[in-house]
Amino acid sequence: MSGFKSDFLRVLSERGFVHQISDPEGLDAAALKGPITAYIGFDATAPSLHAGSLIQIMMLHWMQQTGHKPIALMGGGTSMVGDPSFKDEARKLLTPEDIERNLVGIRRCFARYLDFDGGKALMVNNADWLLGINYLEFLRDVGRHFSVNRMLAFDSVKLRLDREQSLSFLEFNYMILQAYDFVELNRRLGCVLQMGGSDQWGNIINGIDLGRRMHDVSLYALTSPLLTTSSGAKMGKTANGAVWLNADQLSPYDFWQYWRNTEDADVERFLKLYTTLPLSEVARLAALGGAEINEAKKVLAGEITALLHGREAAEAAAETARRTFEEGALGSDLPTVAIAAGDLEAGLGVLTAFVRAGLVASNGEARRALDGGALKVNDAAVTDARATLTAADLNADRVIKLSFGRKKHVLLKAG
RNA sequence: GGGGGAAUGUCCCGAGCGGCAAAGGGGGCGGACUGUAAAUCCGCUGGCUACGCCUUCGUAGGUUCGAGUCCUACUUCCCCCA
Numbered sequence: 001m002s003g004f005k006s007d008f009l010r011v012l013s014e015r016g017f018v019h020q021i022s023d024p025e026g027l028d029a030a031a032l033k034g035p036i037t038a039y040i041g042f043d044a045t046a047p048s049l050h051a052g053s054l055i056q057i058m059m060l061h062w063m064q065q066t067g068h069k070p071i072a073l074m075g076g077g078t079s080m081v082g083d084p085s086f087k088d089e090a091r092k093l094l095t096p097e098d099i100e101r102n103l104v105g106i107r108r109c110f111a112r113y114l115d116f117d118g119g120k121a122l123m124v125n126n127a128d129w130l131l132g133i134n135y136l137e138f139l140r141d142v143g144r145h146f147s148v149n150r151m152l153a154f155d156s157v158k159l160r161l162d163r164e165q166s167l168s169f170l171e172f173n174y175m176i177l178q179a180y181d182f183v184e185l186n187r188r189l190g191c192v193l194q195m196g197g198s199d200q201w202g203n204i205i206n207g208i209d210l211g212r213r214m215h216d217v218s219l220y221a222l223t224s225p226l227l228t229t230s231s232g233a234k235m236g237k238t239a240n241g242a243v244w245l246n247a248d249q250l251s252p253y254d255f256w257q258y259w260r261n262t263e264d265a266d267v268e269r270f271l272k273l274y275t276t277l278p279l280s281e282v283a284r285l286a287a288l289g290g291a292e293i294n295e296a297k298k299v300l301a302g303e304i305t306a307l308l309h310g311r312e313a314a315e316a317a318a319e320t321a322r323r324t325f326e327e328g329a330l331g332s333d334l335p336t337v338a339i340a341a342g343d344l345e346a347g348l349g350v351l352t353a354f355v356r357a358g359l360v361a362s363n364g365e366a367r368r369a370l371d372g373g374a375l376k377v378n379d380a381a382v383t384d385a386r387a388t389l390t391a392a393d394l395n396a397d398r399v400i401k402l403s404f405g406r407k408k409h410v411l412l413k414a415g
Numbered sequence: 416g417g418g419g420g421a422a423u424g425u426c427c428c429g430a431g432c433g434g435c436a437a438a439g440g441g442g443g444c445g446g447a448c449u450g451u452a453a454a455u456c457c458g459c460u461g462g463c464u465a466c467g468c469c470u471u472c473g474u475a476g477g478u479u480c481g482a483g484u485c486c487u488a489c490u491u492c493c494c495c496c497a
Binding site for chain 2: 166257260261262263264265266267290291292293294297321324325326362363364365367368369371372373374404405406407
């Protein structure tokens with residue numbers, strides 16, 4: 001699938017970003033002829049993007065690297081509706097306040113991946129043109145180009161219809177708004193390509209059709225594969241929830257750990273998608289067999305973390321991991337929780353201590369974990385639920401190390 | 416507008432003669448094995464001041480010694496008729 005002449009498509013396809021392209025030859029020719037402008041939309045459904053969006057961000061990144069202009073579209077308008085694509089039920093409506101707050105968080109991470117200087121990359125918000133739409137005008141100008149018959153046939157809504165779940169008219173309009181976005185970005189900024197996850201195919205195609213009908217322009221679609229790990233799990237989930245990109249929702253250390261724990265079979269694919277290492281280097285790392293592939297995983301984690309949080313944070317995370325796992329010592333980057341000195345004097349119950357550290361959600365969970373042999377204090381297994389922690393448990397650095405399982409550690413620091 | 420269904424452990428699916436903290440999956444977490452991997456096997460997967468107590472089955476009432484289970488109203492969704 002790599003007969004592409006343009007750097008843009010060649011890189012994307014070699015690195016595994018391409019799932020479908022609407023008109024591969026046409027797009028290739030356009031990208032070869034000169035800089036093109038493309039966009040990807042990000043809805044404001046949460047205060048931060050998560051690992052699932054990373055692949056889209058990387059596509060924008062490569063686009064700029066290969067000489068084109070990327071647009072990160074903030075879905076301030078479309079988030080008022082909510083994309084029903086491949087959802088089995090309606091999501092709750094976000095308030096305008098939620099959306100605004102979420103957008104603030106989402107915008108932050110893009111600066112790491114894109115160079116916005118001098119308009120080389122753009123960030124726009126579709127609220128700018130969607131919020132002021134006049135309903136009747138919109139229906140006559142845009143709505144008349146859509147066939148409900150056809151919209152009902154899209155796979156993206158099939159799930160909903162098949163399961164006999166209601167698809168509200170509000171949600172049904174999402175694809176129309178997204179199509180309009182594409183056309184509007186074309187009109188305003190000369191954008192000719194929309195990229196997105198494979199679940200966006202239907203929505204993007206609608207935009208292409210609308211562009212042709214309204215302005216007789218040729219637009220393109222490019223989608224990336226839906227990301228799952230080799231064992232089939234959806235990307236971007238951990239025990240504590242999503243793999244957030246913002247540091248205040250997931251620490252760089254935890255982010256690093258997420259990638260460090262990549263399955264063997266995913267290492268090469270992830271190196272290509274999520275790092276900017278040359279393919280030759282990727283090939284070398286991927287060739288490592290057996291336990292050696294752990295080295296490749298460290299590089300993977302390090303590169304991805306460095307892109308998002310900076311080289312320094314990546315190295316600090318790596319160092320903490322090294323000390324924690326390879327030396328059994330204490331890394332400075334481990335999460336730290338402060339406790340009052342008075343608590344230790346009185347004797348702090350172990351179960352409570354684990355709850356306070358945030359390692360477990362309740363005393364009950366702590367108790368069960370203890371029964372399963374998962375709790376450790378200063379690397380010694382806890383066997384008595386009624387044991388207490390006192391000042392005598394503090395180590396030389398005045399901290400107590402609590403461990404839940406082998407991978408989750410928290411330092412209790414006496415205040 | 417009329418008729419018939421559905422809502423279950425706040426991750427999901429899904430059983431549930433009036434005695435239920437509620438079967439079974441999936442997912443997740445933990446343990447063993449390993450390489451901080453996968454696969455496999457085992458355990459856990461409401462809360463607590465814990466051999467007991469408290470809160471859970473769409474919402475609000477009611478019947479009953481006792482209700483997820485019966486009745487009434489309401490909410491949301493599905494199907495059929497108009």
